[in-house]
Amino acid sequence: MAELATSKPTAATGRDSPGVGVKVLLLLCLAAAALIVDGWWKLAVLLAASAAWAGAVAARPAPRRPGTLVWAGVGVGGLALLLGAWGLPVRPYAGPVARLVILLVAGRAFALSAPAAEWRRALDRARLPNRMVLLFATAHTLTGVLASEVRLAREGMRIRSAAGADENRPGLPTRLWRAGVAFCARLFARSDRLAAVAETRAFARPGRRWTACARPPQALDLLAGASCVAATAVLCLV
């Protein structure tokens, strides 16, 4: 049982998977490079790296995996790079779109591959101020909430359609507007419930939480971290 308290690796994280520190480093490197580098091929490398990360997350047997939107984003980013490289009139927009897609895909891959508790404990171990730990932990939880709300809203649309509701179907803008309003209302209600649960679990208690026994950095972690930094440096400097 003591092992459990020291963040026992689960089926989702995998015993040999890199620690959350490496994932944070990878995310930071990708984000920094996406904002700094110039040139279509360099952006293509970064997009491929983000997509590979999302692909690695998708390949594991876990319930939370990148959805269709992530792959659609990769497609949009790739298309933007192609159009930009060919010098089409959309060139001024292609770069920013590709950079945004890289950030979003890498962020989603990180959110799905770093378990919330591991992420929270890592921040706590890093001696960040309590408020920042709470802020990051809440933001991390909310990404999952948002993803599940999107999934449930899509299911709701399919249920309505399968039952034959809205026989006198209004136009697409009206339907989208109604779906959007209902989505926002439920999201706010769910945020309230999340806040309520957080309060009843002493989330906002001042002072430090217990710090899980940090897993000492493994050789693989160090190698992966060093590779991330080196690759980013090369990409930025070449």
Next chain:
Amino acid sequence: MTMDEVLRIQGLTCRPGRGDSLALGPLDLTVRRGEVVLVAGRSGAGKSLLARCLAGLVPRVFPGKVAGRVELSGTPLASLAPWEVARRLGMVFQDPRAGSFGDTVADEVAFGPENLGLPPAEVARRVDAALEATGLSAFGASPLEALSLGRWQASAVAAALAMRPAVLVLDEPTSMLDAAAARRVLDTLARLADEDGVAAIILEHRTRLVAERATRLVVLERGRVVYDGDPGRVRDGAFCRRFGLRPSENPAEAGQAPELAGGGTDPVARAESVAFAYHGGVPVLADLDLEVPAGGATLVTGPNGSGKTTLLNLMAGLLRPGGGRVLYRQGGVWVRGPRRGDVGFVGQAPDYVFRHRTVQAEFASWHGGDAEAEEAAEAALARLDLAGLRARHPLSLSEGEKRRLAIASALAARPRLLALDEPSVGFDGTHLDALLAAMNHYARTGGAVLLASNDPDVLDRGWPCRVNLATVTERQSATRHSKSEMVYPA
């Protein structure tokens, strides 16, 4: 306040929302160490609101005006910081999906004790004990999202238990659990009350089950306490009818259950050798055959995690089978389905289908609009006691009312198959009877009903068609689900 009193409520009133109408109180109640209090009452009687007030969540999180005095172990609630309240009073909410902060069951259960700043060894001990108490020891490393809703609910109970508060408030903690899991949770609460003096306040509609372990019954009506005494009264039929509680005894055995429509030989939908596993994990369903006849109601039952929800999702077309196929009959020909108008599905989160600003508008969007359809739809609305809520926003309704609206809407659409997943959650006795009557009426007028439940008050109705699903562990000895495991009318 005596040493034994862990909770004292004096003159508590609450006006939720903008504070226009009084929904709770004035209410006086005292709870002592080791008491297991069952709080029952009709839907909308103020049970969930009472729980929120006790945890200090109104008006801090949920808007409303609260007056009166609540003391936790002698300390006024108003003088405590939220985390200090959390240390004294544990809370389990109706919907466990609403607030999860961990990815795995163990992380989720450890979250509260971690926040309290307990040493790792103590956190580990508490997590271990809470998981064992709720029968989740084997699921500590399981991702929450891979669990059935019933197991997820058990993990929420475990998370509250791990906080070791003096008072536990549980809002329908057994509503999605099978009988064995529910009894395990209730046994745990009774043991904690006996051995550690933890007081438990259980707000439940499943009164028969909870009364077995409760030491006291409190009945709320329109926000006020109308009965406070012996929990054995839930076995008094007249008492239950008077306060709209669930039936006092097994309705089928007592001969009180109306005869449910068994269905003919004309099937509407069929599952052929259906198999399903979530994301390549352990199979939830394997080689399942099922036929749903028109003009009858078919009950799908089985323990938590046996695949009831998965089966209904497959029939409703929300999931694609990993193997086999789901077929619907269209003019004498079997086609892969469902198609538009084939199935009305009310899942465990019914409010995701709502799109309109009033109950009236929402309901109207589901039926065709011709006079005959409108008349039938209005009858369904009245039968499920929603006629008085027409002007309300669907999302402002209580959980039970939302579910009733979703069911009434699905009935109004007149699909060929009506699939209901745990439809009785949040239903009091009166509304449960109304639900079953509406469903029976729908079946008798030619509709097909497929209903998944492990609520004993639903199961004890003498179902003529029943499908028993087994868990994966139980299935290891059996080769397949087959029609031999289904009970059809003779």
